[in-house]
Structures are given as C-alpha cells and as structure tokens.
Amino acid sequence: MRRPGVLITGASGEIGHGLISRLAQDSSTTIVTLDVRGLEAAQGRMVHREIIGSITDTSALERILAEFDIDHVYHLAAYLSTRSEFTPVTAHQVNVEGTMNLLEFAQKQAESHGRPVIFLYPSSIAAYGMPDLETKAKSGRVREDEFNTPTTMYGCNKLYCEQLGRYYARHYKQLSAEPMAGRVDFRAVRFPGLISAVTVPSGGTSDYAPEMIHAAAKGEPYACFVRPDTRIPFMAMPDAIEVLLKLAFAPRTSLTKTAYNVGAFNPSADEVRAVVAKNFPGADISYKVDAKRQGIVDSWPADVNDSAARADWGFAPQYDFDRAFSEYLIPMIRERYAK
Ligand code: SER
Numbered sequence: 001m002r003r004p005g006v007l008i009t010g011a012s013g014e015i016g017h018g019l020i021s022r023l024a025q026d027s028s029t030t031i032v033t034l035d036v037r038g039l040e041a042a043q044g045r046m047v048h049r050e051i052i053g054s055i056t057d058t059s060a061l062e063r064i065l066a067e068f069d070i071d072h073v074y075h076l077a078a079y080l081s082t083r084s085e086f087t088p089v090t091a092h093q094v095n096v097e098g099t100m101n102l103l104e105f106a107q108k109q110a111e112s113h114g115r116p117v118i119f120l121y122p123s124s125i126a127a128y129g130m131p132d133l134e135t136k137a138k139s140g141r142v143r144e145d146e147f148n149t150p151t152t153m154y155g156c157n158k159l160y161c162e163q164l165g166r167y168y169a170r171h172y173k174q175l176s177a178e179p180m181a182g183r184v185d186f187r188a189v190r191f192p193g194l195i196s197a198v199t200v201p202s203g204g205t206s207d208y209a210p211e212m213i214h215a216a217a218k219g220e221p222y223a224c225f226v227r228p229d230t231r232i233p234f235m236a237m238p239d240a241i242e243v244l245l246k247l248a249f250a251p252r253t254s255l256t257k258t259a260y261n262v263g264a265f266n267p268s269a270d271e272v273r274a275v276v277a278k279n280f281p282g283a284d285i286s287y288k289v290d291a292k293r294q295g296i297v298d299s300w301p302a303d304v305n306d307s308a309a310r311a312d313w314g315f316a317p318q319y320d321f322d323r324a325f326s327e328y329l330i331p332m333i334r335e336r337y338a339k
Contacts, residue, residue: 002069005030005048009055009102010077012037014199015122018241019074020046032068034060035077055098061105070109072248073119075102081126081154081296083203088153095157096164103168106184116180116252120244121188123162123259125232125300126155126205133298141305144190144261151299162188166258180252187247188259192233192266192304194240195324197332205296209234209272216276216283217333223288228270230294231302233263236319236328243315250313257312261304265321275321279330 006023010016011033020039023029024046031047033039036054044050049068053060055077064070077098084091099121106117129149130136139147150156165186193206200214201207208224215222235243243262267275269287277283309315319328 002067003030004069004071005032006072006074007032007034007064007068007070008074008076009034009098010075011035011047011050012039012043013076014194014196014201014237015076015240015244016074017043017199018196018237019076019244022241022245030068032064032070034064054094055101056093058101061101065105065108065112069113070106071113071115071117073102073106073117074244074248075099075119075121078122078157079154080201080204081124081152082205082207082293084154084157085152085292085296091153092157095154096161099157099161099164103164103184103186107168110182110184114182116183116185118248119165119168119184119186120248121161121165121186121259122244123158123188123190124155125190125192125304126150126152126296127159127162127190127259128301129155129299130301136298136302139301141263141303142261142301143305144257144259144308147301152296158190162259169258185252186258187250187255189243189247189309190259190261190304191240191243192235192263194237195234195329196237197329198237198336205293206232206234208269209267212272212285213276213329213333216280216285217337219282221284221286223286224269224273225288225290225293226269226297227289227294228268228273228287230269230297231266232297232300233266233302233304235262235264235317236324238328239264239317239319242318246315247313254312257308260309260312260315261306262309262315262317263304263306264317264319265324266303267321271321275325279325
C-alpha cells in the first residue's frame with residue numbers, strides 16, 4: 001500500500017519553510033519534500049521523506065509516485081525574477097519544464113488513486129507587465145485579466161504555467177461521475193512580494209523590502225536597489241501560508257478563476273525604510289538604484305484587485321502594513337538576531 005501524503009517542491013525556500021511548519025502541526029499529515037537543497041535540520045525533522053533532487057529529474061518524481069499516494073502538491077520550486085534574467089534558458093527549464101513534470105506527476109497520481117490531486121501553484125505579480133509608470137500610477141488595483149504582458153522570463157513562465165495548469169485540469173477524461181475524480185485540480189494564486197521574519201529570499205526583485213528589514217536588524221548597512229517612490233503590493237509570510245491552505249481546501253465549486261490575485265499592503269520603498277528606521281534607530285539605509293531591477297519592479301502593478309479571492313474562498317489577510325511590522329516582523333526579527 002502506498003502511503004497518503006502531500007508533496008512540497010522547493011521546500012527549502014521561503015514559502016516552503018513556513019508551509020512545512022504549518023502542515024506539521026497536524027501530525028497525521030505525511031509530508032514529502034523535493035528540493036535541490038537540503039532542509040534545515042529542524043525542518044527536516046518535521047517531514048517524513050526528504051528527497052534531494054531536481055524537479056527537472058523525472059526519476060525522482062517516479063520514485064515518489066511508486067511510494068506515495070500524493071493528494072496535494074504544493075509546487076513551490078522556481079527560479080525567481082532577478083535570477084531568471086541572468087539565466088533565462090535555465091529558468092525556463094526549471095520554471096516551465098519543471099512545472100510540466102509536476103503536472104504529469106499529479107495526473108498520474110490522480111489516475112492511480114482515482115481521486116483529484118489538488119495542485120497549488122504560487123504564481124506572481126510578475127505575471128503583469130505595466131507598459132509605463134504613468135499607466136501604473138493611474139491603473140490602481142489591477143484585475144487578474146488586465147496587463148497580462150510580463151516583461152521578465154520569470155513572469156512569462158508563471159503566466160504560461162497558469163495556463164498549463166488550466167489545460168491539465170480540463171484536458172483529461174473523467175474517470176467517474178465526480179467531476180474532478182482522477183484529475184489535476186489546479187489552483188493558482190498570484191502572490192505579491194512576500195516578507196518573512198525567519199528567512200530572506202534569494203534571486204527575487206521584491207527582495208529589497210525583506211533585505212532592508214533584515215539588514216537593519218543585524219546592524220548592517222543596506223543600499224536599496226530601487227527608487228524611494230517604488231510601489232508594489234506585499235504580504236507577510238503567515239498570510240501567504242494561510243492563502244495556500246485556504247485555497248487548497250476551498251470547495252472546487254466555489255472557484256471561478258484559475259489564478260487569483262491576493263494583496264495585503266502596498267508601501268513605497270521609502271515607507272518601508274521609514275518604518276524600519278523608526279524601529280531600528282541606528283539603521284543605515286541608502287539608495288543605489290539598479291536600472292534593470294528597477295525596470296522589473298516598475299513593470300509590476302502598484303496594487304492588485306483581490307475581490308475575487310475574497311468572494312470565492314474567503315481570502316482575508318490578517319496583517320496590514322502596521323500590524324505586519326508591529327506584531328510580526330519587528331518582534332520576530334529582533335528575537336531571531338538576538339539569539
Ligand atoms: N517575489 C518574486 C520575485 O521578486 C515575485 O514573485 O521574483
């Protein structure tokens with residue numbers, strides 16, 4: 001008998017870190033992870049099987065298929081936006097071909113156990129491409145179907161993989177009267193920039209906000225790579241984890257979209273700097289604009305319209321800008337670096 005479980009790819013990354021801790025609170029959940037990097041020791045103890053390997057290696061997925069009855073896939077592995085611009089061909093292999101491998105894996109799992117495999121896919125605000133700053137300023141909260149013209153390899157990959165997921169969810173024949181039985185039940189969320197108190201991202205372009213906060217807490221100087229007036233949406237990591245779980249367990253019949261916007265607050269870079277400086281009085285934060293990274297963030301919307309997520313599956317972030325800093329980021333980061 002194969003063991004029922006959930007699979008998390010990219011498990012050693014920022015979202016994976018939070019998701020493992022949260023899923024492990026229910027000891028009956030069997031967690032299987034796949035990542036090219038090993039998990040931190042504490043995280044490793046929370047999972048039942050840690051596989052070190054790449055999503056581009058189908059033999060690793062076949063081993064999981066042989067041993068586990070996976071009914072939820074959290075496919076988090078990806079090259080983020082800045083990194084992808086340096087190695088676009090590799091980014092495409094990992095982000096697109098890797099996702100294709102996971103969709104095939106999910107399809108085979110669903111066929112073998114006859115139930116749907118719920119496939120959670122973190123897409124991104126990078127799926128948008130605002131043509132210029134004037135349009136960005138006047139467009140306000142963009143809807144899912146607006147400005148789907150990404151400028152980065154990562155954004156193109158995310159937008160296309162949303163469509164691949166939609167294809168898999170529709171394409172395969174039904175095995176029973178239950179509409180999603182034996183099929184991939186694909187659900188995507190377009191995350192804004194995420195900020196965690198326990199991990200720092202790598203290779204993203206929204207990284208200036210978390211990097212600024214963590215540098216100040218460590219007493220290190222930080223040169224922000226975007227202009228002070230740069231504005232995009234963000235979310236605190238605990239809300240991002242809740243988003244994945246809430247969407248995973250929403251009734252299929254209530255979902256009207258393949259990919260949902262979610263947002264929580266959208267400070268300018270200088271508003272982030274101000275709150276960091278207030279909480280860490282010695283903080284040494286300056287600006288040294290990187291034209292390429294600035295161009296990427298300028299192409300992302302200043303805010304997103306997430307009313308569909310709120311209406312369809314009850315999205316309701318707990319952390320606004322003030323609360324994210326006062327009740328989550330500042331106290332937890334202080335504690336972390338005090339250790
Ligand atoms: N945070 C990601 C990045 O900056 C966007 O999804 O690449």
